[in-house]
Amino acid sequence: MEINKLWEMYEESITKEVQLKKKDEIEKSPFVAIESCTQNGISNGILQCLKELEKDKGKVFRKAYHLYCKAQGINANTGFGFWIPVKERLPEQDTNVIACFDDGFITGVEYTNDWELWADSGEVVAWMPLPEPYKEK
Template identity: 40%
Template sequence: MRYTEYHAGKAVIKDKNKLSEAMEKLARLEDAEEKDRLGQWIPCSERLPENAMNVIAQFSSGTVTELRYAGNGIFEGIYDYSTKVIIAWMPLPEPYKGE
């Protein structure tokens, strides 16, 4: 079901009573989009992980490792690294649960 129509080049809600339903649909689409991004590199220039998040990080040299994002542009591991050294990251995959 389409909730919007275009007016002067902008999407507007056709029926204001359907606004909460449209917002729920948008949230589901955003969740699906986020799931599609799992396993894809996110450039540090685009956005950084949430604070205290463990991620897979790629250095400008091409090396890849697991690090923790400490906030303020700093990744922690054996040493601290800044976003000047790390060019991209991705969330860790779900742990293997076996059969």
């Protein structure tokens, strides 16, 4: 099997695993928990194959980490989310997000009524979810 195909399978598997973990947090269903554990086993199995086939183990772990972050909606290089073009998808109504305007201005906004509060500031071209709030250890 081609290594690139294994990486595609790993990305699909880890994405499904992250989705199942989020679903389990909401539903608390034993069936979802079992499916999540099974999916984790599949992801780990693919990763073990990649570790055997790739020569540089560090590269495998770095790429796996980047794919895991991507599945979580986080850019591993910046620690923030990814910009989502408004042409592609809008945030949920009454949600606080980071918005980028057509002039490059970036600020936090609440998405309500199709950005109408911000019409005088220019056009919103992309947005990203806010990061998790700070929690003291």
